[in-house]
Amino acid sequence: xxxxxxxxxxxxxxxxxxxxxxxxxxxxxxxxxxxxxxxxxxxxxxxxxxxxxxxxxxxxxxxxxxxxxxxxxxxxxxxxxxxxxxxxxxxxxxxxxxxxxxxxxxxxxxxxxxxxxxxxxxxxxxxxxxxxxxxxxxxxxxxxxxxxxxxxxxxxxxxxxxxxxxxxxxxxxxxxxxxxxxxxxxxxxxxxx
Numbered sequence: 001x002x003x004x005x006x007x008x009x010x011x012x013x014x015x016x017x018x019x020x021x022x023x024x025x026x027x028x029x030x031x032x033x034x035x036x037x038x039x040x041x042x043x044x045x046x047x048x049x050x051x052x053x054x055x056x057x058x059x060x061x062x063x064x065x066x067x068x069x070x071x072x073x074x075x076x077x078x079x080x081x082x083x084x085x086x087x088x089x090x091x092x093x094x095x096x097x098x099x100x101x102x103x104x105x106x107x108x109x110x111x112x113x114x115x116x117x118x119x120x121x122x123x124x125x126x127x128x129x130x131x132x133x134x135x136x137x138x139x140x141x142x143x144x145x146x147x148x149x150x151x152x153x154x155x156x157x158x159x160x161x162x163x164x165x166x167x168x169x170x171x172x173x174x175x176x177x178x179x180x181x182x183x184x185x186x187x188x189x190x191x192x193x
Contacts, residue, residue, distance in 0.1 A: 002119045003145040004043070006128040006135055007033035008162055010149055015156035016132055025152050031082045031127075032186075033148040040124040042086070043115065045134030046095030052129065053102060059083040092118060092126075094134050112141045119143065136165035139191065146190050147172070153183040 009026050010016055017023055044052055059075050060083045062068050068075055075083075091106045094115060098108055109115060115138060118126065128135060128144060138144050171192035178186040 002121070002123055003125040004115070004119055004128050004138065004143055005033075005035060005039070005125055005146040005148060006130070006138075006144055007031070007035060007148040008130060008135070008150070009152065010162050011152050011154050011156035011159075013155045013157070014161050014163055015159040016130065016162045017160040018156050019158040021160075023156075025154055025156070031085075032078070032150055035125075035127050035148070036082075036085055038125045039127045040089065041118070041126045042089055042091045042129055043109075043118075043126055043134075044091065044093055044129045045131050046093055046098045047133070048129065048131035049091075049093045049095070049098065049101075049106075053106075056083050056086050057102060060087055112137065112143065115143055116141075132160055132162050133165055135162065139163075139166055139170060140168060142191075144191055146175070146188065149187045149189070150180075151185045151187060153185075 008016060009023060009032075011023075011025065015023075018025075055070065058068060058070055059079060062075060064075060064080060067073055087103075089105065091101075091103060092109050093101070093106060094109045094112075096110055109118065128138060135144070172189040173192060174187070175190055176186070176188040180186055
């Protein structure tokens with residue numbers, strides 16, 4: 001069976017967004033979890049997907065030597081690599097309301113059972129990209145197999161907590177911990193069955 005692996009960039013106090021509604025401490029959104037060789041599908045919630053599709057489409061269409069209009073900065077080479085990967089990778093959106101996407105490879109799932117069925121299909125692992133609500137719901141349903149977190153060395157204070165909507169206790173098994181050169185920490189946890 002395919003594994004569902006979530007990868008998130010969080011503050012040390014577990015926030016994925018500050019009070020303004022975004023993670024201003026994250027300097028680029030490249031895939032830093034080592035997932036690209038392991039996955040052949042991405043899963044997102046409907047709220048996150050709209051901004052995700054807009055951002056990565058803009059990178060795909062942007063001239064590499066020009067600042068990205070929505071951020072005012074040059075696109076990082078790792079972000080460009082992810083944008084190219086995302087363009088050819090099937091995306092699944094768990095949403096009761098969304099029905100259309102600009103990306104032809106996007107499919108819509110309606111229920112958690114649809115995610116369980118996707119895990120049973122043949123293929124590589126699935127990257128659960130977020131947001132917080134879908135991540136919490138899938139953890140609560142026992143469908144997340146692994147978490148890869150990059151923890152930033154700051155307390156964000158007010159903002160959206162990644163695990164704020166997880167209500168039950170879930171045991172974790174530390175599989176890897178690595179200090180990164182810029183003060184961040186990369187953590188990999190398995191979720192206990």
